[in-house]
Amino acid sequence: MKVTVVGSGYVGLVTGTCFADMGNDVWCVDIDQKKIDNLKKGIIPIYEPGLEEMVKRNVEEGRLRFTTSLKEALADTLFVFIAVGTPPGEDGSADLQYVLAVAEDIGKNMERYLIVVNKSTVPVGTADRVRETIQTQLVKRGRGDLEFDVVSNPEFLKEGSAIEDFLRADRVIIGTDNVRTAELMKELYDPFQRKGEKILVMDIRSAELSKYAANAMLATRISFMNEIAALCEACRADIEKVREGIGSDSRIGRSFLFAGIGYGGSCFPKDVRAIIQIQKEYGLLPKILPAVEETNKQQRVRFVEKVIRVLGDDLKGKVLAVWGLAFKPQTDDMREAPSVDIIRDLHSRGARFQAYDPVAVHTARAVLGNDGIVYATGYYEALKNADALLLLTEWHQFRKPDFERMKSLMKAYIIFDGRNQYNPIKIREAGFSYYCMGRP
Numbered sequence: 001m002k003v004t005v006v007g008s009g010y011v012g013l014v015t016g017t018c019f020a021d022m023g024n025d026v027w028c029v030d031i032d033q034k035k036i037d038n039l040k041k042g043i044i045p046i047y048e049p050g051l052e053e054m055v056k057r058n059v060e061e062g063r064l065r066f067t068t069s070l071k072e073a074l075a076d077t078l079f080v081f082i083a084v085g086t087p088p089g090e091d092g093s094a095d096l097q098y099v100l101a102v103a104e105d106i107g108k109n110m111e112r113y114l115i116v117v118n119k120s121t122v123p124v125g126t127a128d129r130v131r132e133t134i135q136t137q138l139v140k141r142g143r144g145d146l147e148f149d150v151v152s153n154p155e156f157l158k159e160g161s162a163i164e165d166f167l168r169a170d171r172v173i174i175g176t177d178n179v180r181t182a183e184l185m186k187e188l189y190d191p192f193q194r195k196g197e198k199i200l201v202m203d204i205r206s207a208e209l210s211k212y213a214a215n216a217m218l219a220t221r222i223s224f225m226n227e228i229a230a231l232c233e234a235c236r237a238d239i240e241k242v243r244e245g246i247g248s249d250s251r252i253g254r255s256f257l258f259a260g261i262g263y264g265g266s267c268f269p270k271d272v273r274a275i276i277q278i279q280k281e282y283g284l285l286p287k288i289l290p291a292v293e294e295t296n297k298q299q300r301v302r303f304v305e306k307v308i309r310v311l312g313d314d315l316k317g318k319v320l321a322v323w324g325l326a327f328k329p330q331t332d333d334m335r336e337a338p339s340v341d342i343i344r345d346l347h348s349r350g351a352r353f354q355a356y357d358p359v360a361v362h363t364a365r366a367v368l369g370n371d372g373i374v375y376a377t378g379y380y381e382a383l384k385n386a387d388a389l390l391l392l393t394e395w396h397q398f399r400k401p402d403f404e405r406m407k408s409l410m411k412a413y414i415i416f417d418g419r420n421q422y423n424p425i426k427i428r429e430a431g432f433s434y435y436c437m438g439r440p
């Protein structure tokens with residue numbers, strides 16, 4: 001089938017590449033000329049395991065092409081996916097300017113029937129706005145006769161396992177009121193559900209809201225566990241034991257129950273804020289989700305407080321090693337990464353940093369700059385003469401470090417573990433002072 005994906009970021013590029021991998025003819029479109037030039041040369045703009053190889057294979061086999069010209073892509077396509085960013089506006093609501101700009105562009109350039117699929121995370125009612133925007137442009141061009149459908153198809157992939165998630169999604173939600181469009185969408189997604197039916201067809205508004213509700217639920221689980229972790233610290237219980245104790249209940253399940261320094265990334269923070277805003281717009285009084293957000297912010301503060309309690313409020317002259325900068329492992333995404341707030345706060349108290357991340361140094365540098373931070377090329381190198389180690393992202397390679405080698409490099413043997421990676425008893429036996437989240 002012929003597919004165009006507009007927006008070649010984390011979602012768009014993965015979506016386009018996975019559709020191409022199933023034998024479809026795909027155009028990936030972006031307004032960023034440099035990104036498209038690089039993609040044409042095989043340079044992938046983001047770190048996502050398995051993506052580079054998959055892009056190259058599909059380009060070589062002629063199924064995946066890149067362009068900045070939507071007109072060129074639309075000339076011969078049935079589906080056009082909108083996968084551009086929906087960042088938070090000033091009041092926290094989703095900023096739809098990029099989505100609507102694409103809709104306008106579609107209206108200006110389409111010459112034949114299209115199924116316009118909204119994959120960006122958008123508030124309820126956005127499909128209507130996309131439809132109106134396209135129609136307005138068609139009428140202006142005197143092509144009000146051209147037919148099109150607008151579908152909601154929210155994306156649930158996770159950065160770091162985006163390809164795997166797309167190829168083997170738990171479910172594919174298709175929001176449409178049109179039976180024929182639903183069938184065509186099912187045909188497109190059919191190769192991804194060979195092990196069983198995963199497609200859920202529903203009305204557009206429910207599809208749009210499902211995405212926000214899913215992220216809000218996951219964020220709630222994380223904040224809930226962080227609140228219980230604070231209680232564990234107060235009453236000398238162990239959050240890791242409590243996690244096992246509740247996660248083994250099949251009604252609760254084991255996923256998304258890890259306490260730490262809170263969630264970050266391009267989705268949870270903005271989607272929680274956006275759904276709060278949607279609730280307010282409909283005259284409702286959100287109660288749970290503002291608390292989820294507040295607890296999440298507090299986790300970063302609580303971590304900084306742990307550091308200050310041990311090293312003092314004046315951190316001038318202190319060198320802190322940092323392991324992990326990205327908002328989670330397996331990605332170079334620094335959007336709303338907890339590391340940013342933590343480093344900035346400690347920097348304002350005089351600390352200097354030697355930071356290491358396996359893939360996010362270039363994105364981290366763009367956010368944090370070079371003032372007071374040296375970016376190490378290896379994780380042991382980051383420890384040289386350090387007064388303490390902060391573990392902020394749980395990359396696999398940090399799980400089983402050589403503690404003796406660490407001690408030979410560090411000035412003081414202190415670890416602040418924001419991700420509960422180590423066994424407190426063993427690490428203290430190894431000679432470290434160890435501070436983690438929600439464990440005695």
Ligand SMILES: NC(=O)c1ccc[n+]([C@@H]2O[C@H](COP(=O)([O-])OP(=O)(O)OC[C@H]3O[C@@H](n4cnc5c(N)ncnc54)[C@H](O)[C@@H]3O)[C@@H](O)[C@H]2O)c1
Pocket residue numbers: 006007008009010011012029030031032035083084085086098101102119120121122155156157158159266267
């Ligand atoms: N990143 C995730 O893990 C994830 C997961 C599920 C859903 N989402 C949602 O998917 C959407 C996209 O997120 P992302 O992380 O891929 O964003 P991104 O910032 O990585 O990519 C967006 C891309 O769109 C391009 N773009 C902007 N305006 C354009 C236009 N008019 N024409 C063509 N290209 C344009 C940008 O240049 C950029 O390359 C968001 O709504 C997000 O909430 C993201």
